Amino acid sequence: KPSKEASLSILEFARLIDGVLPAGVFNVITGAGSKTGQYMLEHKNFAKLAFTGSTEVGRNVGLAAAERIIPATLELGGKSANIYFDDCDFDQAIDGAQLGILFNQGQVCCAGSRIFVQDTIYDKFVPALVKAFNKVKVGLPWHDDTQMGSQINETQIKKILSYVEIAKQEGATIACGGERFTEGELAKGAFMKPTLITNVTNDMRVAQEEIFGPVAVVIKFHDEDEVVAMANDSEYGLGGAVWTKDINKAIRVARNVETGRMWVNTYNQIPEHSPFGGYKTSGIGRETHKMILNHYTQVKNIMINLSYAPSGVYPQD
Incomplete structure (x- = not known):
């Protein structure tokens, strides 16, 4: 609606x-x-x-x-996998995680709402991403310095907050955000703080159900086979991304994840003609x-007989 x-x-x-x-x-x-x-x-x-x-x-x-x-x-809908290997460009990766889930306040069907991070960089990646999320300027959309605006309405932010509570009940950790703005001008609208949820397993509701807001779960993985299996362990398959400097690995993962679009070293680029x-x-x-x-097109075939002779299937004599 x-x-x-x-x-x-x-x-x-x-x-x-x-x-x-x-x-x-x-x-x-x-x-x-x-x-x-x-x-x-x-x-x-x-x-x-x-x-x-x-x-x-x-x-x-x-x-x-x-x-x-x-x-x-x-x-x-979607619950897309945003996959980070340890050979990714780190600064580009942190930027990409934000592009994946904060663009349009997370109200994007192909949002990168499941962030998979290889275990060898997980302890470095998560604190850096928390720091980046906390620096995002949430504000009124007509202000030049605003980076993220309001959710579409009060109903939607209440749904988002209900999933924050579900995450807590499931034993996950709210690494940052997890609440709405309650002070100043932003208190008058449906403004949500950029949110990261850690200590998540792929079978949790917050990792399987579409939240449709600036909320991402962060899941640790060990190797390529494991992360592809987890990415595919979802009823959805709309978007996704893989971050690595190894083009062969990027193509393998992009091909094997069951989704309609996979970005490589970028996210939420949506050009026409693609x-x-x-x-x-x-x-x-x-x-x-x-x-x-x-x-939107029906194919019609019109077949014309250019011969005046009978078919011969039913001879007259």
């Missing part, structure tokens, strides 16, 4: 382009997803369904498309590439 502000922005965009596109090319339909959205899923005049959002809702969209035997593309989409419950189909047109 979009926020009131997002809804108003969409309506204003529709007003600005009114008359620019042919009628019917772009339509804005308002209303609650449970009512208006369901009506769209059941409407017989839709020949294709596309959805970006939660896996729970996406599953319903996929079922509605299957019921009517029409195609659907789904870009859904296919984007998920494995497993992260979705069906690919976007931001010309192949998306195939999902």
